[in-house]
Amino acid sequence: MLPAVNLTVVLHQTRSPDNLGAVARVMANFGFSRLVLSDPATYAFRAAERLAVKSDSVLDAMAVAQNLPEALKDCVYAVGTTSRTQIEGRTALTPEEAAARLADQSRRGRVALVMGGEQRGLSNEELAFCTDFLVIPTSDVQPSMNLAQATAVLLYLCSREGRKPAEAVAPVAPVASEQQGAKMGTVRALGERMRQVMLEAQFLNPQAPDHILMELERSLLRAELTQREAELWLTAFKHVGRAMGGGKGTPGKGAPSPGPGQDG
Amino acid sequence: MLPAVNLTVVLHQTRSPDNLGAVARVMANFGFSRLVLSDPATYAFRAAERLAVKSDSVLDAMAVAQNLPEALKDCVYAVGTTSRTQIEGRTALTPEEAAARLADQSRRGRVALVMGGEQRGLSNEELAFCTDFLVIPTSDVQPSMNLAQATAVLLYLCSREGRKPAEAVAPVAPVASEQQGAKMGTVRALGERMRQVMLEAQFLNPQAPDHILMELERSLLRAELTQREAELWLTAFKHVGRAMGGGKGTPGKGAPSPGPGQDG
Numbered sequence: 001m002l003p004a005v006n007l008t009v010v011l012h013q014t015r016s017p018d019n020l021g022a023v024a025r026v027m028a029n030f031g032f033s034r035l036v037l038s039d040p041a042t043y044a045f046r047a048a049e050r051l052a053v054k055s056d057s058v059l060d061a062m063a064v065a066q067n068l069p070e071a072l073k074d075c076v077y078a079v080g081t082t083s084r085t086q087i088e089g090r091t092a093l094t095p096e097e098a099a100a101r102l103a104d105q106s107r108r109g110r111v112a113l114v115m116g117g118e119q120r121g122l123s124n125e126e127l128a129f130c131t132d133f134l135v136i137p138t139s140d141v142q143p144s145m146n147l148a149q150a151t152a153v154l155l156y157l158c159s160r161e162g163r164k165p166a167e168a169v170a171p172v173a174p175v176a177s178e179q180q181g182a183k184m185g186t187v188r189a190l191g192e193r194m195r196q197v198m199l200e201a202q203f204l205n206p207q208a209p210d211h212i213l214m215e216l217e218r219s220l221l222r223a224e225l226t227q228r229e230a231e232l233w234l235t236a237f238k239h240v241g242r243a244m245g246g247g248k249g250t251p252g253k254g255a256p257s258p259g260p261g262q263d264g
Numbered sequence: 265m266l267p268a269v270n271l272t273v274v275l276h277q278t279r280s281p282d283n284l285g286a287v288a289r290v291m292a293n294f295g296f297s298r299l300v301l302s303d304p305a306t307y308a309f310r311a312a313e314r315l316a317v318k319s320d321s322v323l324d325a326m327a328v329a330q331n332l333p334e335a336l337k338d339c340v341y342a343v344g345t346t347s348r349t350q351i352e353g354r355t356a357l358t359p360e361e362a363a364a365r366l367a368d369q370s371r372r373g374r375v376a377l378v379m380g381g382e383q384r385g386l387s388n389e390e391l392a393f394c395t396d397f398l399v400i401p402t403s404d405v406q407p408s409m410n411l412a413q414a415t416a417v418l419l420y421l422c423s424r425e426g427r428k429p430a431e432a433v434a435p436v437a438p439v440a441s442e443q444q445g446a447k448m449g450t451v452r453a454l455g456e457r458m459r460q461v462m463l464e465a466q467f468l469n470p471q472a473p474d475h476i477l478m479e480l481e482r483s484l485l486r487a488e489l490t491q492r493e494a495e496l497w498l499t500a501f502k503h504v505g506r507a508m509g510g511g512k513g514t515p516g517k518g519a520p521s522p523g524p525g526q527d528g
Contacts, residue, residue, distance in 0.1 A: 026413050028406035054406040095420075136420065137427070142292030142318040149290050149416035152409075156359075156400065156417045163401070 002103035002161040006110050008034040009151065010071045010078070012126060013117030015041040021051030022148030023115075024062075028055035029152075030159035034110075035062045038071035041117060068114070068129045073185025077105035078112040080122050080130035081150060083143055087124055087133065098134035099157035103164070105131075108181030108224065113154055118147055128214055129184075131221050182230035190230055191217045193237040200244055266367035266425040270374050272298040273415065274335045274342070276390060277381030279305040285315030286412030287379075288326075292319035293416075294423035298374075299326045302335035305381060332378070332393045337449025341369035342376040344386050344394035345414060347407055351388055351397065362398035363421035367428070369395075372445030372488065377418060382411055392478055393448075395485050446494035454494060455481045457501040464508055 009027060014020055014037060027035060035058050045059065052059050065071035072078050079102060085092045093101065102111045114130055116122035127133050136150055145153075195213055198204045204212055225233070273291060278284055278301060291299060299322055309323065316323050329335035336342050343366060349356045357365065366375045378394055380386035391397050400414055409417075459477055462468045468476055489497070 022410060022413065025406060025410055029402045029409050029413075031403035031405060051410075053408070053410075057405070137423070138293045139295035139423075141295060141321070142289060144317070145293050145416075146286060146289055146315070146317075146412075148410075149286065149293075149413055152413035152416045153420040156420075159401070159403075 002099070002106050002111075002158055004031045004033065004159075004162055006106040007032050007102065007158060008036055008075060008110055008112045009155070010036045010038050010065075010068070010112050010114040011040070011147075012038040012068055012071070012114060012122060013041050013119075014115075014147070015118045016147075017042055017044045017047035018051050019118065019147045020045070021048035021055075021059075023151050024048065024052035024055040024058040026148060026152045026155055027058050028052075030155045031162070032155060032158070033058055033061060035059075036065055036071045036112075037062060038065045038068045038114075040064060068126055069185070069188050072112055072114075072129060073183060073188065074110055075112040075184050076109035076181030077102070077132075078114055078130040078184060079132045079134050080114040080127045081116060081136070081154070082122050082127060082133050083135060083138070085135050087127060090133070092135040093132050095134055095136055095154055095157050098132065099154070099161045101132060102158060103161040105181070108179070109183070109227075113151075113158070115147060115151055129188075131184075180227045182225035182227045186227060186230040186234060187217070187220060187225070190220070190234040190237065193234060193241065197237050197241045197244065200241070266363070266370050266375075266422055268295045268297065268423075268426055270370040271296050271366065271422060272300055272339060272374055272376045273419070274300045274302050274329075274332070274376050274378045275304070275381075275411075276302040276332055276335070276378060276386060277305050277383075278379075278411070279382045280411070281306055281308045281311035282315050283382065283411045284309070285312035285319075285323075287415050288312065288316035288319040288322040290412065290416045290419055291322050292316075294419045295426070296419060296422070297322055297325060299323075300329055300335045300376075301326060302329045302332045302378075304328060332390050333449070333452045336376055336378075336393060337447060337452065338374055339376040339448050340373035340445030341366070341396075342378055342394040342448060343396045343398050344378040344391045345380060345400070345418070346386050346391060346397050347399060347402070349399050351391060354397070356399040357396050359398055359400055359418055359421050362396065363418070363425045365396060366422060367425040369445070372443070373447070373491075377415075377422070379411055379415055393452075395448075444491045446489035446491045450491060450494040450498060451481070451484060451489070454484070454498040454501065457498060457505065461501050461505045461508065464505070 009023065009032060011020065011023060024035065027033065048059060049056070079093065079098045102113065105111045114122065136145060136153060138145060191213065194216065195204065195209060198213070199206055199209060273287065273296060275284065275287060288299065291297065312323060313320070343357065343362045366377065369375045378386065400409060400417060402409060455477065458480065459468065459473060462477070463470055463473060
């Protein structure tokens with residue numbers, strides 16, 4: 001099952017107030033309320049109200065983020081939408097697989113469905129910020145879907161997951177704090193810290209550090225770290241960086257004590 | 265499997281050129297091309313082109329029908345979309361059930377997905393022209409979906425049916441003419457003829473003939489008549505009417521000979 005409160009819809013570089021309004025309406029149709037605009041290409045939010053019939057609550061609660069990493073920082077999982085089925089060796093999920101994975105990962109915390117802008121969708125770099133990516137199969141005649149219609153298809157599938165009963169293995173009680181999934185913001189901060197340390201250690205090629213770093217980051221995402229584990233990793237790299245004498249910023253605090261049940 | 269050429273999208277009393285364009289685009293997205301407008305509330309078809317990105321072929325081939333029965337006359341099966349889960353003792357299909365039934369019935373001939381107008385959807389009378397009806401489950405916060413977004417959800421499910429391999433029991437060869445499903449136009453003409461005959465025979469209450477007549481018609485639809493059987497029924501009622509001396513129109517021809525493989 002996918003609790004509606006755990007799903008965030010992220011619209012990246014949305015250009016059309018009409019699309020924004022139509023997305024708000026279909027979110028209300030399927031009972032979803034968390035909408036984040038990432039680096040919006042329009043701020044004509046009032047113009048969106050024309051199409052956001054009976055979905056003022058979605059627009060009122062909408063948040064704006066400067067970029068995609070910021071939009072995803074509180075989420076433990078994100079799936080981006082694209083039309084490319086193969087990207088750098090990764091294979092796209094079907095819409096059904098993506099809805100099932102969003103539901104599964106929502107047991108660990110907030111999850112995000114990321115929709116690209118009208119003009120060019122999500123770039124490979126932007127998709128790299130997402131844990132997975134999905135493709136809605138379309139015809140060669142007109143492969144490119146309207147943003148709000150693609151969102152309608154995906155939220156329908158998510159709402160169907162939401163109506164399924166929780167699996168027997170799913171915890172009935174709220175997620176214990178030590179099982180809370182790592183927020184993508186923390187994983188991102190970890191990635192940045194890893195970059196500094198590994199560049200200074202001359203492990204990464206300064207001309208092209210991203211490819212190897214992405215592989216490392218992706219392996220951490222696949223590990224489904226808890227928030228505590230991600231914070232431990234982050235603090236560890238801060239200390240390593242300081243020990244190497246890089247001195248770019250001093251870590252705020254030492255390693256958290258490893259006792260169980262404590263937040264790092 | 266659901267051959268795309270066998271699915272007709274019927275928009276009844278569509279009011280907004282934007283919605284018309286958006287429906288054309290999502291039809292092209294999923295490889296469908298047969299669009300019929302039934303009793304349209306706008307004829308600003310050129311205005312629809314703005315949203316019908318790369319879907320001119322859909323708009324160019326679009327047909328216009330004066331009313332819903334005319335729009336459906338060549339189809340053997342139609343499912344109408346509504347928000348009411350119970351109508352006169354009939355129960356709504358889920359979107360998945362409707363897509364599966366459209367695929368199944370497409371082995372008999374053309375099938376139709378009927379979408380109601382923006383302002384009031386499909387009335388009970390209009391839904392009675394459809395073999396089945398479906399409901400997309402939505403939230404109480406905003407139960408009413410945008411027309412084009414609802415169409416996107418349903419055509420996605422239909423396109424998924426289209427990608428499934430044909431069942432082993434399905435005929436690989438084109439449908440033999442004697443197995444061609446009865447066209448709803450023929451069934452409708454049969455219904456009209458039955459009404460005349462049964463009113464004259466004082467079987468139907470002239471003040472309220474429709475309810476009983478609908479029950480009879482529905483039982484015929486459930487029987488999945490072949491076109492030949494429907495024509496036999498129709499001709500039979502023409503003869504009965506003439507024999508009763510009603511004299512409203514003379515039948516064009518006598519009963520077809522019952523030899524196999526002949527068209528009536």
